[in-house]
Amino acid sequence: MSVLVEARGLVQQYTTGKPLFGQASTVRAVNGIDLAVQEGEILGIVGESGSGKSTLGRMLLGLETPFAGKVLYHGQPMPAPRTEHWRRLRAQMQLIFQDPLAALDRRMTIARQIAEPLEIHDRAKGPELAERVAGLMARVGLRRDQADRYPHELSGGQRQRVVIARALATNPRFLVCDEPVSALDVSIQAQVVNLLRDLQEQDGLTMVFISHDLKVVRNICDRVAVMYLGRVVEEAPSDRNFADPRHPYTQALVSSIPQAGQGLEGRIILHGEPPNPAARPSGCAFHPRCRLADAACAATVPELETHGGRLAACLKLPAAARQAA
Amino acid sequence: MSFVSIRDLRVAFDGVQVLHGIDLDIGKGETVGLVGESGCGKSVTWLAALGLLPGKAQISGSVTIEGQELIGARPAEVEAVRGARIAMIFQDPSSSLNPVHRVGRQIGESLRLHRGLRGAAARNEAVRLLDMVGIPSAATRIDLYPHEFSGGQCQRIMIAMALAGQPDLLIADEPTTALDATIQAQILDLLSSIRRETGMAMVLISHDLGAVSAVCDRAAVMYAGRIVEANDIARLFTGPKHPYTRGLFDAIPEMDAGRARLRPIEGTVPDPKHLPPGCAFAPRCPRASGFCQSHLPELKPQVRGGFVACFHPEATRAAARERQAAVA
Numbered sequence: 001m002s003v004l005v006e007a008r009g010l011v012q013q014y015t016t017g018k019p020l021f022g023q024a025s026t027v028r029a030v031n032g033i034d035l036a037v038q039e040g041e042i043l044g045i046v047g048e049s050g051s052g053k054s055t056l057g058r059m060l061l062g063l064e065t066p067f068a069g070k071v072l073y074h075g076q077p078m079p080a081p082r083t084e085h086w087r088r089l090r091a092q093m094q095l096i097f098q099d100p101l102a103a104l105d106r107r108m109t110i111a112r113q114i115a116e117p118l119e120i121h122d123r124a125k126g127p128e129l130a131e132r133v134a135g136l137m138a139r140v141g142l143r144r145d146q147a148d149r150y151p152h153e154l155s156g157g158q159r160q161r162v163v164i165a166r167a168l169a170t171n172p173r174f175l176v177c178d179e180p181v182s183a184l185d186v187s188i189q190a191q192v193v194n195l196l197r198d199l200q201e202q203d204g205l206t207m208v209f210i211s212h213d214l215k216v217v218r219n220i221c222d223r224v225a226v227m228y229l230g231r232v233v234e235e236a237p238s239d240r241n242f243a244d245p246r247h248p249y250t251q252a253l254v255s256s257i258p259q260a261g262q263g264l265e266g267r268i269i270l271h272g273e274p275p276n277p278a279a280r281p282s283g284c285a286f287h288p289r290c291r292l293a294d295a296a297c298a299a300t301v302p303e304l305e306t307h308g309g310r311l312a313a314c315l316k317l318p319a320a321a322r323q324a325a
Numbered sequence: 326m327s328f329v330s331i332r333d334l335r336v337a338f339d340g341v342q343v344l345h346g347i348d349l350d351i352g353k354g355e356t357v358g359l360v361g362e363s364g365c366g367k368s369v370t371w372l373a374a375l376g377l378l379p380g381k382a383q384i385s386g387s388v389t390i391e392g393q394e395l396i397g398a399r400p401a402e403v404e405a406v407r408g409a410r411i412a413m414i415f416q417d418p419s420s421s422l423n424p425v426h427r428v429g430r431q432i433g434e435s436l437r438l439h440r441g442l443r444g445a446a447a448r449n450e451a452v453r454l455l456d457m458v459g460i461p462s463a464a465t466r467i468d469l470y471p472h473e474f475s476g477g478q479c480q481r482i483m484i485a486m487a488l489a490g491q492p493d494l495l496i497a498d499e500p501t502t503a504l505d506a507t508i509q510a511q512i513l514d515l516l517s518s519i520r521r522e523t524g525m526a527m528v529l530i531s532h533d534l535g536a537v538s539a540v541c542d543r544a545a546v547m548y549a550g551r552i553v554e555a556n557d558i559a560r561l562f563t564g565p566k567h568p569y570t571r572g573l574f575d576a577i578p579e580m581d582a583g584r585a586r587l588r589p590i591e592g593t594v595p596d597p598k599h600l601p602p603g604c605a606f607a608p609r610c611p612r613a614s615g616f617c618q619s620h621l622p623e624l625k626p627q628v629r630g631g632f633v634a635c636f637h638p639e640a641t642r643a644a645a646r647e648r649q650a651a652v653a
């Protein structure tokens with residue numbers, strides 16, 4: 001397998017004005033990320049709200065220029081947004097996000113919306129266009145009779161299928177799915193997850209899958225990167241990450257997954273303030289909430305290093321491993 | 326005797342019926358889960374019971390609290406119950422915390438209204454409540470505005486507000502849905518410990534079956550405006566009888582099943598305007614017969630406990646054995 005998308009030393013920061021004090025402050029949403037997405041794999045990104053997952057996803061697609069570091073696609077630097085070269089690459093990369101209604105035009109039938117990218121990129125016309133649209137609809141499990149419906153006439157899961165069909169129109173190689181099933185009911189969620197899985201298995205699509213739902217991530221992803229305050233704190237094959245997490249934050253995260261019939265026992269309850277990128281703690285950003293933290297953790301930023309078959313960034317990995325055992 | 330009793334509760338909006346006769350009892354100190362797909366009527370059930378639906382809603386049936394009827398009661402009577410005896414944490418947090426008032430003042434308002442506390446007494450109690458729900462340095466942060474707290478903390482403040490009237494029953498409508506997994510765990514932990522300490526009853530509305538199973542004694546499963554199955558948690562989880570309940574469980578990815586393909590419930594929930602004539606689940610049901618298409622199953626008590634509305638329920642023993650085999 002070869003690397004399709006690679007992030008090197010990615011940093012993103014935003015300047016936010018404080019109207020009351022007339023003072024601008026900068027927020028580091030992503031604070032130094034190295035990642036490689038292999039061709040044909042699904043890489044999961046999980047982590048606390050505000051940890052920079054969506055920001056990372058947008059940079060991987062070249063929708064945002066990083067403040068520092070770079071993104072390589074097929075080993076080549078990502079062209080600057082909105083240039084001609086970027087537009088051509090964009091057809092190969094698509095974003096699917098949480099709210100399908102926001103991604104769709106309420107006044108257009110779903111067939112028109114799926115046809116639109118084909119027309120824009122001049123991929124098909126006339127009867128061939130209609131055929132391609134029908135093929136895409138069948139691919140995502142929409143019925144032919146639904147072609148003339150409007151988005152509000154479909155269920156959430158069906159709308160998300162329309163969004164996916166539209167994203168697939170230009171034959172992309174790489175999808176960033178940002179919370180694609182979070183707004184859907186469990187029964188419908190499973191339909192969409194299976195569809196994404198088929199796209200990987202049958203069409204060899206490469207994906208970055210961002211989600212709060214750890215059970216879904218466990219199910220669909222080959223590998224998982226766990227983020228905390230703009231950095232990756234653990235990265236491992238999905239099985240290993242969930243069966244034997246080593247970073248104390250991952251351990252808390254995994255233990256918090258509610259399991260049917262298991263009650264609340266054995267959960268690691270985190271205390272203290274949730275992370276805030278505007279007030280990043282010194283040293284390991286997780287130290288104020290970590291049960292293993294000591295003075296060293298407040299002073300030194302841990303680097304990602306190989307540990308028991310995964311990458312983890314924690315100064316107390318041997319202790320964390322004992323806790324896990 | 327049950328504390329709150331709902332009988333044949335029906336609700337329609339603009340002539341479209343969305344609740345088709347709900348029967349539900351909540352005992353003192355009990356925790357009951359209410360689960361089901363979006364739009365099945367979980368929130369409307371309790372909003373109707375507490376007189377919180379807009380005027381255009383047509384409501385019939387009965388909701389009694391220790392024998393006192395709430396449906397059709399004078400607004401002042403319902404208001405006296407709401408907050409003081411039954412409190413609700415709303416699904417949409419922005420609807421219950423007022424962004425322009427300091428949180429201390431909002432909790433103080435509840436304390437004045439329901440417990441007659443004022444001044445220093447109210448302030449001390451507000452600090453105690455914020456402390457109890459785990460807001461760090463409550464005494465110094467009581468005068469902050471909602472936007473100065475994180476999402477998880479706002480959820481805690483809403484819980485504190487709901488607890489201010491020392492209710493006998495707390496209705497928590499999706500209290501953790503918008504929160505991170507680790508914060509969800511904190512809130513569920515908090516709700517269970519408050520319940521243990523105060524003996525308060527609780528209804529947990531959620532589409533997270535894992536969360537419901539973790540904190541509830543019993544649960545009712547709703548589909549298209551009806552309860553289709555109700556049972557104690559252990560029985561419901563080890564042997565779901567209604568095909569919809571079974572489908573819901575099967576659709577959840579299992580943590581230890583690796584990358585096994587998920588098993589969705591095919592199709593979608595029916596439009597309340599065009600409900601199927603028979604069992605509302607029939608078009609999606611793997612067990613449906615011709616009879617199910619034209620006849621409506623009633624919610625019936627089962628020999629081995631629980632209630633099910635289905636003509637062809639799952640065989641509990643076999644289902645349990647199959648599930649065990651799948652785990653082993």
Ligand SMILES: Nc1ncnc2c1ncn2[C@@H]1O[C@H](COP(=O)(O)OP(=O)(O)OP(=O)(O)O)[C@@H](O)[C@H]1O
Nearest residue numbers: 014016027029048049050051052053054055056277
């Ligand atoms: N355009 C922007 N301007 C200013 N700040 C931003 C912007 N986009 C993101 N942020 C900030 O950067 C941080 C990371 O945001 P991001 O949306 O990437 O997080 P996330 O991990 O996707 O969170 P969630 O799980 O809530 O979606 C947050 O603190 C957010 O407020």
Ligand SMILES: Nc1ncnc2c1ncn2[C@@H]1O[C@H](COP(=O)(O)OP(=O)(O)OP(=O)(O)O)[C@@H](O)[C@H]1O
Nearest residue numbers: 338343362363364365366367368369370379532597
């Ligand atoms: N104010 C209203 N006016 C008209 N229809 C309404 C109103 N409130 C709810 N409904 C309808 O009543 C039905 C039940 O809604 P309800 O909010 O109880 O669903 P729910 O089970 O709580 O779903 P969710 O999981 O999405 O919160 C839905 O079809 C909804 O569209």
Ligand code: SF4
Nearest residue numbers: 604607610617635636
């Ligand atoms: S009554 Fe029939 S259609 Fe309805 S759930 Fe039972 S078997 Fe399925």
Ligand SMILES: [Mg+2]
Nearest residue numbers: 053054055178
């Ligand atoms: Mg995001």
Ligand SMILES: [Mg+2]
Nearest residue numbers: 367368369416
């Ligand atoms: Mg609701």
